Amino acid sequence: MGKQRKTWSSEIKEQIVLAVLRGEQSVAELSRQHGVAESLIHKWRTQFLEAGTARLLGDHIDHGVKALEQENERLKSLLGEKELSLYIAKKARGL
DSSP, X not given: OOOOOOOOOHHHHHHHXXXXXXXXXXXXXXXXXXXXXXXXXXXXXXXXXXHHHHHHTTXXXXXXXXXXXXHHHHHHHHHHHHHHHHHHHHHHHHX
């Protein structure tokens, strides 16, 4: 069986990326110190910078939130129509 992949907390990733960006240590040094592949540190750095750039441009992390809100409103409206239909049907039976 293959090795289990190690997972890294967001705090550790942030510490490593910030150390690289500040020039405190090289990617190679941090790679050896934390047992992380250099390519993974480069990937984290790129993701970190892209997320910061997107946020500064006004993009939100949850791109699907607006679509979900619209779907929620549509379903609420549909539910209201169905409840009204049931209410009318119950009143009509009572007469």
